[in-house]
Amino acid sequence: MPTSPSEPDASGPADLADLAVVGAGPAGLAAAVTAAGLGLRVTLLDAGEQPGGQFYRHPAPGLGAARPEALHHAWPEFATREAALRAHVSAGRITYLTAHHVWTVVPDGGHWVLHAVAGPEERAAAVHARALLIATGAYERQLPFPGWTLPGVVGAGGAQAMLKAGLVLPGKRVVVAGSGPLLLAVAGSLAAAGATVPAVVEAAAYIAYAARTPVLLRNPGKLAEAAAYGAALARHRIRLLTRHAVTEAHGTDRVEAVTVARLDRDWRPLPGTARRIPCDALAVGHGLVPQLELATGLGCATRRSPDGTVALELDAGMRTSVPGVWSAGETGGIGGAGLALAEGEIAAHSIAGRPAPAGLVRRRARLRAFADAMGAAHRPGPGWTGWLRDDAVVCRCEEVPAGRIREAAGELGARDARTVKLLTRAGMGWCQGRMCGPAVAALAGEAPAPDRRPLSCPVPLRLLAELPPDAH
Amino acid sequence: MKAHDRDRTPRSLVGGSPLSAHTIGFDGRELPAQEGQSIAAVLWSAGILAWRTTREGGAPRGAFCGIGSCYDCLVTVNGRPNQRACLVPARPGDTVTTQEGTGHADLAV
Ligand SMILES: Cc1cc2nc3c(=O)[nH]c(=O)nc-3n(C[C@H](O)[C@H](O)[C@H](O)COP(=O)(O)OP(=O)(O)OC[C@H]3O[C@@H](n4cnc5c(N)ncnc54)[C@H](O)[C@@H]3O)c2cc1C
Ligand code: FES
Numbered sequence: 001m002p003t004s005p006s007e008p009d010a011s012g013p014a015d016l017a018d019l020a021v022v023g024a025g026p027a028g029l030a031a032a033v034t035a036a037g038l039g040l041r042v043t044l045l046d047a048g049e050q051p052g053g054q055f056y057r058h059p060a061p062g063l064g065a066a067r068p069e070a071l072h073h074a075w076p077e078f079a080t081r082e083a084a085l086r087a088h089v090s091a092g093r094i095t096y097l098t099a100h101h102v103w104t105v106v107p108d109g110g111h112w113v114l115h116a117v118a119g120p121e122e123r124a125a126a127v128h129a130r131a132l133l134i135a136t137g138a139y140e141r142q143l144p145f146p147g148w149t150l151p152g153v154v155g156a157g158g159a160q161a162m163l164k165a166g167l168v169l170p171g172k173r174v175v176v177a178g179s180g181p182l183l184l185a186v187a188g189s190l191a192a193a194g195a196t197v198p199a200v201v202e203a204a205a206y207i208a209y210a211a212r213t214p215v216l217l218r219n220p221g222k223l224a225e226a227a228a229y230g231a232a233l234a235r236h237r238i239r240l241l242t243r244h245a246v247t248e249a250h251g252t253d254r255v256e257a258v259t260v261a262r263l264d265r266d267w268r269p270l271p272g273t274a275r276r277i278p279c280d281a282l283a284v285g286h287g288l289v290p291q292l293e294l295a296t297g298l299g300c301a302t303r304r305s306p307d308g309t310v311a312l313e314l315d316a317g318m319r320t321s322v323p324g325v326w327s328a329g330e331t332g333g334i335g336g337a338g339l340a341l342a343e344g345e346i347a348a349h350s351i352a353g354r355p356a357p358a359g360l361v362r363r364r365a366r367l368r369a370f371a372d373a374m375g376a377a378h379r380p381g382p383g384w385t386g387w388l389r390d391d392a393v394v395c396r397c398e399e400v401p402a403g404r405i406r407e408a409a410g411e412l413g414a415r416d417a418r419t420v421k422l423l424t425r426a427g428m429g430w431c432q433g434r435m436c437g438p439a440v441a442a443l444a445g446e447a448p449a450p451d452r453r454p455l456s457c458p459v460p461l462r463l464l465a466e467l468p469p470d471a472h
Numbered sequence: 473m474k475a476h477d478r479d480r481t482p483r484s485l486v487g488g489s490p491l492s493a494h495t496i497g498f499d500g501r502e503l504p505a506q507e508g509q510s511i512a513a514v515l516w517s518a519g520i521l522a523w524r525t526t527r528e529g530g531a532p533r534g535a536f537c538g539i540g541s542c543y544d545c546l547v548t549v550n551g552r553p554n555q556r557a558c559l560v561p562a563r564p565g566d567t568v569t570t571q572e573g574t575g576h577a578d579l580a581v
Binding site: 059159 | 479488491516528536539
């Protein structure tokens, strides 16, 4: 989709938008088109080249996919909003900036200034707006195990993202493991695209859902979705092993097999239950973590979600605790694309000063309740660290093994993840703890802390130097 | 496995055909690429899963998160180190080289 020719880069407050939306995933896209429809002038920024975010990730136009919807359910929900986006961009109501990674937001008088790194040439760009909506989504939660740094071990959502965008597979025989409903979607897609999936290895027990029957029954759409996943697994002869985990990946230059073990209720591997499954790739992930650094950088209050992650505290109008800042989608708690769409629309109404349609509010409540039940069922049990041998790498960037973190939290007396980080460098590398954060917190004996990163992506020093002094 | 499973590919699933094909260089080899694929996708299609070695252990790494958050896929593109292969589109004639260690980072965090 073409970016508006009149980029407001280096724009002054003369180009003040009514609303800046960070993230063109389901939440941000729905919010931007709804807000523009309600008469607001909107600037929509996304780090990626195409709208859709993680769920509606799809091949670039050049790949000439005739049926991009084959990799999605609910594609029309996206297609109608993408068409609306195009229309608003041509009418000048939305300025859509692709390949703009926002790395910080600062207040300036009565409005917000968003600073972004733009394009492959890493240009500086700034956007000014009266209201801010943060819809930055989530990344995958990873729980390390010996061998997880071997080539061929990839994120489950990562494998899905690479398939949806680039039409590629990490291997021919791919074990899918971890926890959460995303695994079923990933296994179904990989198999439909030609991979053999010997097993989906799920650490939780689906039995946990039984305790939450009322919430399930209020969400027939979600039950139908689950049934469709079940049918896909059966069709492709994929075994679903619940209360099991991959406790080790084997190989020298790449993964050749994985060890799978049975878990007790607390996710502790049961001795004597280990067996090997040969494979040439492993797609693994334990749910998602809200991506909050822009919001926490502004001081937005957070809450603990039932899945154990930290999410933003939001009111019924999707307002954060900071006046002038709204948020929608996975930043307010993991909940799926349908919920993100509803929340984006609610936020747009609230920003435009209108009441949200009652149906939308009910839909959000129903889907949020379902997401919370799901999150609680798949929340990692404390025993998972039992499969983390001392020599296993925990921090991929700084190559810090579990033993060093245990030593810091034990003999060296570190009481929290921050001190562990200072003593071991775990979480201080390129990814800033996105991959090892939950694991380091668990080994330090505390619950994961909210994302706190000064910058949301690496920023060339020259761009920092160009900032006006009051923005530092 | 049923016979038709074996014939399935990501391409057969979504149909159509790429608007144009080109090649990129990788450590002295020519790899086929399709317009719109990321560098990581081109490497995966060629069965290459590692294109970087770590600073400390010299261990092989490639794409892990697939969405730009893990920085495990860093690679040198046309002489510029530390590019995230999962995000950077492959352009005709690009030269991609295995990145060792820091790749002399000029980026700050
Ligand atoms: C790797 C991955 C794969 C997934 N695959 C599936 C799947 O197959 N099926 C499924 O049901 N659910 C999937 N999900 C869950 C899915 O993310 C959500 O259900 C849904 O997409 C949430 O919508 P959202 O708008 O909140 O966030 P997202 O869709 O994550 O959108 C967030 C957007 O914000 C942009 N962004 C983030 N930070 C910045 C910044 N600082 N500056 C500029 N732009 C920024 C991102 O580029 C992205 O486009 C996946 C999640 C992940 C992480
Ligand atoms: S694969 Fe994680 S950043 Fe590219």
